[in-house]
Amino acid sequence: MSSNIKNNQIILRNRNHNKRYKFAIKKAIKKYLISLTNNREKFKTQIQYSKLNESNLSLVYQKIDKAVKKKVIHKNTAARKKAKLAKMLKY
Known part of the structure; x- marks a missing residue:
């Protein structure tokens, strides 16, 4: 097996890994944004509203931090x- 073919296989494998992480981040962000809009209408008190959304936000943070750890996205992009x-x- 030539090194060129092997290198292409590695590139494709890594691209699929990176896409999986990025898709997970996008999915988590969408879920968070939907919960923001839905919970704003449901809860009248600010305390209930913020606690529920903070738990969703922490899930998004976990996904973003994992992607940074795996070097899928840059740390400044994650911070932004x-x-x-x-x-x-x-x-």
Whole structure:
């Protein structure tokens, strides 16, 4: 097996791994944003609203941190995404 063929196989394998992590992040973010809008209507008190959304936010943070650890996304990109999501929780 030539090194070129083997290298292409490794590239495809790594691309699939990276896509899986990125898709998981996108899916978690969508779920968080949907919960933000739905819970805003359900809960009248701010305490109930924020506790439920903070748990969803922590799940998104876990996915983002895992992707950074595996070097799928850059740490500054992760920090930017996390800051943007945390800012949405306030409003």
